Amino acid sequence: MPTDPKRGGRQFLLKVCDITKTYPNLTVFRNINFSTECGSFAVFLGPSGCGKSTLFRVIAGIEGKDSGYIEWKGVKVSDLKDETAMMLQKDLLLPWSTLLDNVLIPAKVLGKDLQRERNKAIDLLSRFGLSGFEDYFPYQVSGGMRQRAALVRTLLFDREILLLDEPLSALDALTRRLLQKEILRIQLEFEKTVLMITHDIKEALFLADRIFLLSHLPTGIIKEIDMRDMPKPRQSLGPKFAAMEEEIFSILRGELVDA
Incomplete structure (x- = not known):
């Protein structure tokens, strides 16, 4: 499997390269790029209605794309229907x-x-x-x-890739916390690659190896936060955790103001 020297020679399972998706009179996202490694946990945070769910549907092959490509284990593919399983909020x-x-x-x-x-x-x-x-x-x-x-x-x-589209958002706080731990345990045990959408910053910090912050429409990735040096399972990480939470909140609040 090819490696990316910019990432220290790490092997990537999935690459999304310059993906653009439009509807009539609406550009949902333009030139989306990200990579995620085998067995990693990537979380996507962004304003409501910014196209996060559409991005997952494109990755899964449920919807088509206008341009760009997806790379799976070093090979360009049309979709990932045979490699992904998707779980929704409902x-x-x-x-x-x-x-x-x-x-x-x-x-x-x-x-x-x-x-x-x-x-x-x-x-x-x-x-x-x-x-x-x-x-x-x-x-x-x-x-x-x-x-x-x-x-x-x-x-x-x-499937090797789990796409989780706000699977816990409708749950009470206690149940949500328990399922966060269960998802993390299962992901590590079965070595699944997880892509997850959430609006909960604490949830992202608890689960993610990488956090991708998305802009308002037309959506792009405005910041990537690397959490791989923070061991799991995570509890409160004190001042560092609080500072990261505030940084993410400030960025997303700015997107809402600019929308």
Whole structure:
């Protein structure tokens, strides 16, 4: 796999190069560039409506792009449909199916060995605190439990890249904190490459190896913050943590003022 000498010879899994996306009378983003390494956690912060979700849909191949290219393991590709699994803010569980049947959807769609995937699903549900709830329907459990089931479903696609589009934003503070730790643990254990959208600066500082700050429309990356020298799991990092939080807040506030 090729390396980038500007990054100290690190190997990149995914490169997004000069991507532009427009709709009629609207440029969503122009010349977006970033790279993320295998097994890394990249977080994207930006004003509401700046095109973060659209960027993820382009990366996943759900939407097309106007120009630029994506590089996957050193090879230019048209999309990353076969390499990504995406989780949204809404859990999108099927209301007529049990939690176990919902999380087994990837196995059925991809034609995997159902018994093996069932065993894997039961194990993951247990690790996410859902043991004993396998046969419950979504309406019978809390929002946090539904989100945990949705995360298990995303993991069972068994893709190298996880695209998490504000997956925790609708949860209460305690559940959100618990799931942040769970996402981080799973990412490290399964060596997943995670790209995540959030509006929570503390969440970004807790999870990220790199933080990308996005401008208002037309969106561009205005700052990259490298967090790789800060070991995980992270708690409050004292004055340094607070200073970074204030820096990010000031930059994003400036984008809102200029919008």
